[in-house]
Amino acid sequence: IAEGCNNFCAFCIIPHLRGRYRSRAVEDILQEARGLAESGVKELIVVAQDTSRYGTDLYGAPRLPLLLHELCRIEGFHWIRVHYLYPDMITDEQLDTFASEPKLVNYMDIPIQHVNDAILRRMNRRYTKEQYLALAEHLRAEIPDLTLTTDIIVGFPGETEEDFQETLDVVRRVRYD
Secondary structure (H helix, E strand, O other): OEEOOOOOOOOOOHHHHHOOOEEOOHHHHHHHHHHHHHOOOOEEEEOOOOHHHOOHHHHOOOOHHHHHHHHHOOOOOOEEEEOOOOHHHOOHHHHHHHHHOOOEEEEEEOOOEOOOHHHHHHHOOOOOHHHHHHHHHHHHHHOOOOEEEOOEOOOOOOOOHHHHHHHHHHHHHHOOO
16 A cells, blocks of 8 residues: 655665655555455455555545545455554554454554664664553453564664563563464
């Protein structure tokens, strides 16, 4: 649904390779999705490097909920799965969309990379451990059957054994699937 990325995380080359974040127009995505449904596709995967930011460049605000509602209206899809929701951009509107659309799979891949606040700052991530834990708790409360996955980087320059153990503790606490 978009190309590129504006996050400029310290460990990632994607913004330099693919350029700034560029959302595709809603109608362009819907046309492609209708073609997929007509050809027999049963599961649609909605993906971008940072899916949660969809539309901010084109429409001045995130439009992922609008896009998901429109995709759910397309006949033929049994499931719609969303990948790569960044923790600092997950909104109550997005959660309401997941709760109200039966075709949306209760699955969220939220790449956190780490949980130690000092490492998160060095990675150029825009949240803290406590903000992330509050989000994870909120997600589990709002969507009890949520499948939650993540990406984690270990061995980031400067990471200590204590930092690593802190990440393991959060992995156990959040109970990723």
